[in-house]
Amino acid sequence: MFTLPKKESRGLTTCQGPAPTQDVSGSCGNALEKECSGKPGQKPLELYGVGDPTAMSSVSSYLSSRGRIIKWFWDSAEEGYRTYHADEYDEDKNPSGIINLGTSENKLCFDLLSRRLSQSDMLRMEPSLLEYPDWRGHLFLREEVARFLSFYCKSPAPLKAENVVILNGGASLFSALATVLCEVGEAFLIPTPFYGAITQHTYLYGNVRLVYVSLHSEVTGLDTRPFQLTVEKLELALEGANSEGVKVKGLILINPQNPLGDIYSSGELQEFLGFAKRHKLHVIVDEVYMLSVFEESATYRSVLSLERLPDPQRTHVMWAASKDFGMSGLRFGTLYTENQDVAVAVASLCRYHGLSGLVQHQMAQLLRDRDWINQVYLPENHARLKAAHTYVTEELRALGIPFLSRGAGFFIWVDLRKYLPEDTFEGEMQLWRRFLDNKVLLFFGKAFECKEPGWFRIVFSDKAHRLRVGMQRVQQVLEDQSQVTEDPFPA
Template sequence: MSTLPQKESRASTACPGPASTQDLGSSCDNGPERECSRKPDQKLYAVGDASAIFSSGSSYLSSRGSIIKWFWDSAQEGYRTYHMDKYDEDKNPSGIINLGTSENKLCFDLLSRRLSQSDMLQIEPSLLQYADWRGHQFLREELAKFLSFYCKSPAPLKPENVVVLNGSTSLFSALATVLCEAGEAFLIPTPYYGAITEHVYVYGKVRLVYVYLDSKVTGPDTRPFQLTVEKLEIALQGAHSEGVKVKGLILINPQNPLGDIYSPGELQEYLEFAKRHKLHVVMDEVYMLSVFEESAAYSSVLGLERLPDPQRTHVMWSTSKDFGMSGVRFGTLYTENQDVAVAVATLCCYHGLSGLVQYQLAQLLRDHDWINQVYLPENHARLKAAHTYVSKELRALRIPFLNRGAGFFIWADLRKYLSKGTFEEEMLLWRRFLDNKVLLSSGKAFECIEPGWFRFIFADNAHQLRLGMQRVRQVLEGKSQVAEDPPSSQTQEPSSQPR
């Protein structure tokens, strides 16, 4: 749960206003009004500095190796603890319920049936031999068709612009390494998926410049944690004033952990900003098919009529989130810049995907009938039911949250449980949850500027959601104990989910 040290950054005297109320930003009710929480010296941006993590490392490791080990020792504490004490209904009923890791565990039944069909089992010599490091041609062709269809691209996307790697983690590392010199940086709006800090630093020693967003709603057309070009400009100029060269902008759409979906107009503004400053844009669209509310319209950057700077726009997608297959370790890059594609493909000799898995993925992605008629409708229905359940539980506790219809997470405001409103209190609350055998992700792990925000993952089966939320309630009501199986009368069970 640790985060990187930061340099001091530009101050602001603006007040973020109340945290708003339940269902923050759209439909609001029942939330506690709060006094202004932004201090006069609160920062609008910060530059992450991994080199300042520690004063001495292991005598057996290089300084780089010591930093890599630090990420494991500190940043992944909760995840490691969970894996040593996983909940199991029969073998370990007092184990940890994981509401902290963003995985979709709702559709194993659908996936196992499809992946067990006979068309998935073909083996031929080429699948067991070295292939083009970009990925097998048949998979890149299917990915180009798949992305053309689901991203609604105005023209067919090209297989030669597709590169295949073993997951988005490798993609972030590869792109950071080939786009930036050591010590250079990407802009990234906060809160954001915090592991990106590690992904871009471990290989390339690339830094992040945090563009701090807060929960203030300033008018009828604004929302909590809203990204604007003005905020990007302030962070960019601030980084330059500190001697940090910024080479790109990382955007996650739909956003993790907020669940926000950028409109086509917003995307165009961010891309125009990047073009003005000759910045690369890395678009992470791994949740693009996990928009479960019909009213939440999603637009891929690949669906825009015109990209302001196509040579500096690079799009990532994987099956980890949208298809609940994070263990398969597959990710893809789409870029029109052949220099970038070749450089990333060269690193695929370290991050390649087996031929057998590539074949199965191609078979899966070409089956539009199954995807459109079976998987997506049922996945969306299950996500919506699970989201509805956790939302009702949070409302019952009078906890404000962002009510979005995308992703697997709810961004919830637990600031009323922090008497002084500090990150130290936030960490203590996080540990109280973990001690009561429920893993959540705290706001500091996402570089949130406001202490007290937590991410709740809801894409899990009904029994574990019910038990996890009971354990959350116990902590917040000061009745911490390890519950093994709550009586069904105490809490409503989500419907339409597999057990």
């Protein structure tokens, strides 16, 4: 995760800033434990773009200007990962190594997946799988994806294989869509905080910017939950971008949201899609966590479940196996779009982002095995996710730490503002490095472009013994920090 150089704009509007926390009760799965409210303060809503990485890029006589920018992104992103990979925790071989509670991977169901992927129907070899495929993906896989999405997205009518394109993962999907939908320098709206690597995905190939729709923890106005996205906030961000001469071509939505875990209701989805239609914006909906909703009280609706899309030619839905099936290393992603111009353009880029025929066969076999998915994998996966989530949230409550609880995804959005050595993003980085020094890797709010310093994402989808060790190390850092930080934000 990384932080980019920013170009600050003039204030677009005003909104209330962060304030001390208080205890509140939760309802409908949208509770913020001790959520934020209190003293209002005027703070301008800021519009940021990617800025100019050329000013920050590394100096190398061996690389082109594009190569230097690409290397700069890598160098900016990799500090935590480099440290972690040099000293990874292993219960037997390296028990003092770094516990990774930062990477959003599901490590709970390898036993189930290993058994299923080792069965004989997965091992097939025939000439067509070794030849160049249709760049959109083999027809047998696209047909299976269409049936799979029709069933699990609860689409009102069967989805069509002709609208499916197969790529090697969600990063490639974002890169391809940004490249074919936008001119150089144009932009997508995206609510913050968001999965920060999307910045890299949209910029490196397409040179496409992101315009941030800044969300805040304080519940004000008509909001009913912290960090709530509304059409009014989308309109303000779009107006601000237009006033600065930034051409916005689309909106990116993540549902369930990363890192908040928010699940948009069907009414909210209709409102967001209606906003996009009014302004003739494309909407990219990332539904990569759609089968990772583990709380029974949480109701998830896919965009593809809506009876009628306001603008189907500008609505593009992404899904991948990396999260819901815990197979981030397999590199399988799929796009569903009714716009054949978009489908063909993205398919052209599949020459560089395609899957091997052997992997396509395995994915088709997995997706068509509805009995295994429904009776074995999903029930056990949800039970394990819920148990891991329960353990970490109980630990956080015992420590008196506020957090968002949503019942979807692999992560908990945690409020550690009272532990900051200073109320700045520099203070946030200092706390992050103290976690890393104490052998636990988390990700800090700035990596998700959160506008309030002090929020962190904790990933809980790991084995129990690693969670125990990781949370013990988190607790030790916070206890040590409490001794030197009595009241970081005095009244």
